[in-house]
Structures are given as C-alpha cells and as structure tokens.
C-alpha cells in the first residue's frame with residue numbers, strides 16, 4: 146500500500162508513545178475529598194464506597210500525613226454529623242467549637258503547607274437534607290435563595306478564620322460567589338480562594354456521597370437548584386456569573402458524564418477548570434472491578450485522563466491516594 150501518512154508510526158514503541166503523549170495526569174492535579182466524623186479512633190467504611198472511610202480527627206490526621214508523604218498536597222473535607230446536631234438552619238455549620246471547624250484548624254496547624262478546601266453548603270448540617278433553607282407552605286416546599294446566602298456567608302467566614310485555603314460553595318444557589326467574595330474581602334480574607342461549583346447537575350451519581358454523610362434530602366429533590374443534565378448552554382451562563390463574581394476556579398460536577406461541559410468551560414474561560422470525579426463514578430469502577438468485570442486500576446487512570454483531556458486542570462477524586470501510590 147502506498148500510504149504517505151501512517152499514524153501508527155507514532156505508536157510503535159513505548160518511547161515514541163510517551164514522546165507524542167498530549168496530556169498527563171499528575172498527583173499535583175488532584176484533590177482528595179475526605180470525610181470526618183466525631184469520636185476517637187473511629188474509621189468506618191462507607192458501604193457504597195469501598196476503600197473510602199469516615200474518620201475521626203485523630204485518624205484523619207494520620208491519613209493526611211500518609212498522603213502528604215506520598216506527595217499529595219490538596220484535600221477537601223466534608224463532615225458527617227449525628228442527626229441530633231442537624232437543624233433547619235444548619236447552625237452547626239458555623240459553630241466555631243464544632244467538629245468541622247476544629248478539624249480545619251487542626252489540619253492547617255499540623256500541615257500548614259497543604260491546600261485545604263472546605264465546603265460551604267447546608268446539606269451536611271441540615272435536618273431537611275437540602276443545600277438551602279426550606280420553607281414549607283400550602284403550595285409545597287421552596288428552597289430559599291437569598292436567605293441561604295446569609296448562612297453560607299457565616300460558614301465561609303468561619304472556615305476562612307479556621308484556616309481554609311479554598312472555599313467550595315457546593316449548593317448551586319444564585320449569587321453565592323459574589324456574596325462570599327465580598328464578605329471574605331471585607332473581613333480581611335482577600336487571600337482565600339473560591340472554587341465555584343459552577344455547573345453542578347442534578348445527578349443520580351451522588352448517591353454514595355449522601356450515604357457517607359447521611360445527607361439525602363428528607364423530601365423532594367434538588368432540581369430547583371442543581372442543573373438539568375440535558376443542558377449545556379446554561380452552564381455558560383453559570384460560568385459567566387461565577388467568573389464575574391470573582392471565582393478562582395470553575396468546577397464541573399459530576400465529571401465523567403459531563404466531559405463536554407468541562408471542554409466547553411475550558412474553551413471559554415481562562416481560569417483553571419476543575420472536575421469533580423464524584424462518589425458514584427468511583428463506586429461504579431470499584432463495583433465492576435471487584436466483580437472481575439474490568440481492570441479497576443486501568444479504568445481509574447483512563448477516566449481521570451479523560452477529564453484532563455477534556456480540559457480539567459484540577460480533579461477532585463476519591464482515587465487520589467491510589468494514583469499517588471502508583472507513582473511511588
């Protein structure tokens with residue numbers, strides 16, 4: 146055959162393949178989400194997320210130490226609260242003596258060099274299991290927007306005071322990036338970053354995370370605030386707002402079913418794009434691998450690389466430590 150162009154030449158050996166490889170996955174791209182729970186010596190596995198644990202602060206600090214020794218630098222913390230600590234107003238979310246804020250301070254005290262991301266949303270603390278304040282009336286339930294912002298502001302400020310490096314408002318309320326930015330700036334925290342949950346979709350893949358936090362909505366669903374999976378142009382509206390409101394990163398969540406959205410935002414905005422490789426995406430790979438149906442390690446690396454290829458600079462993933470271990 147008289148073929149002038151033979152693309153296989155660039156695939157003929159490992160050395161050549163490495164030479165022409167367009168994207169890379171590095172441990173420094175990754176943020177590990179972790180779950181904290183009250184108590185001491187507690188390490189309880191999330192049933193729907195094999196290999197992921199809720200840890201008490203003492204064991205969490207040990208785990209972070211191991212991760213740091215593997216070269217990991219960024220962590221995102223979520224609290225699992227007992228039902229008795231939850232209320233309609235998510236009050237515990239800004240209690241300076243509460244588990245979450247104490248943990249943030251302690252982590253930053255022990256590991257000042259790590260980038261610690263914190264979560265500003267009501268759901269872990271809400272007795273309604275919603276991300277916003279719920280108003281019940283004869284016509285049904287309503288998730289209030291502007292009233293929620295005040296609560297988010299208190300949480301974000303308390304987290305900044307405790308030492309958070311990056312605040313992640315994860316609730317999809319309108320105007321929250323601007324509200325939190327202005328508040329942080331006026332209180333002397335202009336250096337604290339905001340990673341906007343820009344395009345967060347109403348997804349079936351959040352199930353295992355809600356198991357981890359016992360945070361599933363007690364009624365209704367999240368469709369009046371999280372986005373419709375059918376939409377992509379709407380993600381540009383959200384991104385433009387978050388960008389103009391001062392967001393330092395724009396996040397897409399989930400990641401795997403939304404690679405087109407990652408690319409869309411990366412093509413249109415010049416701030417780093419983050420992808421949240423969420424709980425259900427993790428659990429699917431773990432489940433199929435434990436059945437022997439797929440090679441879990443290769444599948445993990447392939448999906449994480451797909452996110453990089455789509456344009457994510459940063460990936461939040463429960464696989465972060467496994468990737469770091471492979472790189473040893």
Ligand code: PBG
Nearest residue numbers: 266268315350351354423424425
């Ligand atoms: C809500 C929140 C969610 C996740 C983190 N914060 C989704 C939800 O429960 O609606 C999901 C993360 C994951 O699934 O890994 N503030």
